[in-house]
Amino acid sequence: MKHVSSRDNALLRRLRRLATSARERRESGLTLLDGVHLVEAAEAAGVILQELLVSEHGVQQPEIDALLARHPGVAVTLVPDTLFAHASPVDSPSGVLALIATPPETDASLSSSVIVLDGVQDPGNLGTILRTAAAAGVGDALLTTGCAQAWAPRTLRAGMGGHFRLHIRERVDVSTALAGFQGRIVATGVGANARSLYETELTGAVVWLFGAEGAGLSPAVAALATDVVTIPMPGEVESLNVGAAAAVCLFEQVRQRLGTALNR
CATH class of the missing domain: 3.40.1280.10 (SPOUT methyltransferase, trefoil knot domain)
Structure with a gap:
């Protein structure tokens, strides 16, 4: 687990851009998931987690700890709560963020x-x-x-x-x-x-x-x-x-x- 304590960290700047810029998300093909429930829904659909960001408060929560344990191969960065709130795209951060690739679109036939x-x-x-x-x-x-x-x-x-x-x-x-x-x-x-x-x-x-x-x-x-x-x-x-x-x-x-x- 990496530890970050500076707002100028390259990963935090990248996540902040993804949190605030539709253009950044569109051009990079990436987005952010906030919260265990949303991350678990992505997992269930077979979405690959690219990176995880966890707050100091969040890492103490059993459900977030269990989430991290299920993904030993995913890079995890621990940050102070204030920096997590800065990077988070929502007003009430959950304590965990996941970086994922936006699922691709296809031209498959429409359903009923x-x-x-x-x-x-x-x-x-x-x-x-x-x-x-x-x-x-x-x-x-x-x-x-x-x-x-x-x-x-x-x-x-x-x-x-x-x-x-x-x-x-x-x-x-x-x-x-x-x-x-x-x-x-x-x-x-x-x-x-x-x-x-x-x-x-x-x-x-x-x-x-x-x-x-x-x-x-x-x-x-x-x-x-x-x-x-x-x-x-x-x-x-x-x-x-x-x-x-x-x-x-x-x-x-x-x-x-x-x-x-x-x-x-």
């Missing part, structure tokens, strides 16, 4: 359950939606250029490991990616052509389109929808947060698919 996120700029919302999608059994997540970075540390922390259960593609041209898709392409909305989510058949292949927190879907992405659904809201509120709307939609799909499977 896909989400498109169009301009979702808040990392917390984005991570939450990815976590929800993973829990609902979604296979693919396509992100447009206007979205927050999927592999940013704050997005990863909100995702709580869901990233590693999805095939994520960023900066996607959605019309090209969905060309030839055989199934429903569903957006949420209101209007004469909208029908209730609960009256829409979702047991087949479905792409869900979810837009930015304020602006909604861009016209180009909205035009791809074959179906528009509305979420019935008997309460006196105007709309749902995009993360909440995504959860309602995706788990209605789960409910329908489970019901179909049980009735076979």
Whole structure:
């Protein structure tokens, strides 16, 4: 275990750049995981840990000590708590950081359950939606250029490991990616052509389109929808947060698919 006590240390400067710069993460192909749960989720998905950074307080925690013991071949650097907080990408550091390579993107065929996120700029919302999608059994997540970075540390922390259960593609041209898709392409909305989510058949292949927190879907992405659904809201509120709307939609799909499977 290496010990570092200077903020000018080359490793700490490198980690700080990764914590704060989307460009650095994109160009290096690296990102940071904060916390034992997130590191364990990466481990379970077969992601290789390149380096570990541990705070003086963190190294005394049994779960972090156990994590280090499982990776005797990974370089570990111990730093004072103040330096760890400086390097950490989150406001409440856990005591352990892992450096990993961002999982590669592929052009594999889309699964039968896909989400498109169009301009979702808040990392917390984005991570939450990815976590929800993973829990609902979604296979693919396509992100447009206007979205927050999927592999940013704050997005990863909100995702709580869901990233590693999805095939994520960023900066996607959605019309090209969905060309030839055989199934429903569903957006949420209101209007004469909208029908209730609960009256829409979702047991087949479905792409869900979810837009930015304020602006909604861009016209180009909205035009791809074959179906528009509305979420019935008997309460006196105007709309749902995009993360909440995504959860309602995706788990209605789960409910329908489970019901179909049980009735076979």
